[in-house]
Amino acid sequence: MQQNYSVLAKYYDKFTNKDCDYVKWSQYLCDIARAHNVRQIADIACGTGKMTQLLVKQGFDVVGVDASAEMLNEARAKTKALFVRQDMRKLSLPRPCDMAVCVNDGVNYLRPEELAPFFQRVSANLKKGAPFVFDVSSPYKLTSVVGDKVFYWDDENETLLWSNRPQKESVTMELTLFVRDGETYRRFDERHVQYIHTDSAICAALRNSGFELRSKSENYGNFLANDSLRLTFYAIRGI
Numbered sequence: 585m586q587q588n589y590s591v592l593a594k595y596y597d598k599f600t601n602k603d604c605d606y607v608k609w610s611q612y613l614c615d616i617a618r619a620h621n622v623r624q625i626a627d628i629a630c631g632t633g634k635m636t637q638l639l640v641k642q643g644f645d646v647v648g649v650d651a652s653a654e655m656l657n658e659a660r661a662k663t664k665a666l667f668v669r670q671d672m673r674k675l676s677l678p679r680p681c682d683m684a685v686c687v688n689d690g691v692n693y694l695r696p697e698e699l700a701p702f703f704q705r706v707s708a709n710l711k712k713g714a715p716f717v718f719d720v721s722s723p724y725k726l727t728s729v730v731g732d733k734v735f736y737w738d739d740e741n742e743t744l745l746w747s748n749r750p751q752k753e754s755v756t757m758e759l760t761l762f763v764r765d766g767e768t769y770r771r772f773d774e775r776h777v778q779y780i781h782t783d784s785a786i787c788a789a790l791r792n793s794g795f796e797l798r799s800k801s802e803n804y805g806n807f808l809a810n811d812s813l814r815l816t817f818y819a820i821r822g823i
C-alpha cells in the first residue's frame with residue numbers, strides 16, 4: 585500500500601473527473617477575491633496546483649499548502665507560487681492571508697472532530713474580514729452516488745480502478761493503478777478515506793471558529809438542491 589497520493593500524484597490531473605470545472609470554480613473565487621480587494625490567497629490542500637495555477641494567472645499572489653510531497657512536485661512544475669508542505673490541520677502560513685480556499689474535497693479528508701479545529705487554524709492565518717471559500721462532496725454524493733460503487737479509467741498506458749466502501753461517517757476509497765512498463769504492468773495501491781460532513785455540522789463548526797457564513801451554493805454558485813453533489817461554503821473571518 586502506497587502513501588496517500590504518492591503514486592496518484594503523477595496521474596491526478598489526467599484522472600480528474602470531467603465534472604470538475606476548475607475554470608468556472610476559479611471565476612467564482614476571483615469574483616469574491618476582487619470584491620474584497622484580495623492580493624494574497626492561501627490554496628489549502630492545493631494538490632497538483634490546478635486551482636493555484638488559475639489564481640496565479642489572474643494576478644493573485646498564492647501560497648499553496650499540501651501534505652503530499654508528490655502532489656506539490658506536480659504543482660511546482662505547473663506554476664510559480666510559494667508551495668509549502670504542511671498538514672492543514674496544523675496550518676501555519678508565513679503571514680496572514682487576505683483569503684483562503686480549499687477546493688475539490690480537501691475538507692472531506694478531515695474527520696468530523698477535526699473540522700472546527702481546522703477552521704480555527706484557517707481563521708488564525710487570515711486577516712480579519714477575509715473570505716474563506718471551500719467545498720465538500722455532499723453526504724448525498726458520498727453515500728448514494730459514489731458510496732459502494734466501482735469506477736475505472738482506462739487508456740493505453742494506465743488503468744485506474746476506484747472502488748468505494750461506505751461506512752457510517754466515511755467512505756473508504758481503494759485506488760488501484762496499473763502502469764504499463766514495457767510488456768508488463770506495475771501495480772500500485774492507495775487507500776483514501778473521505779469523511780461525510782453534514783451541512784449543519786459545517787455551519788456549526790464555522791460559527792464556533794469565528795466565521796460568519798455568507799452563502800452556500802452548489803458547485804460554486806448554483807442553487808442548492810437535495811441531490812447537490814458538491815456544496816460550496818463562502819464565509820468571512822469575523823472582525
Ligand SMILES: C[S@@+](CC[C@H](N)C(=O)[O-])C[C@H]1O[C@@H](n2cnc3c(N)ncnc32)[C@H](O)[C@@H]1O
Pocket residue numbers: 589628629630631632633634635649650651652655670671672673686687688689690693
Ligand atoms: C482531491 S485532492 C484536491 C487537490 C486540489 N485542491 C485540487 O483541486 O485538485 C485532495 C488533496 O488534499 C490533500 N490533503 C489531504 N489531507 C491533507 C492534510 N491533512 N493536510 C494537507 N493536505 C491534505 C491531499 O494531499 C490532496 O492533494
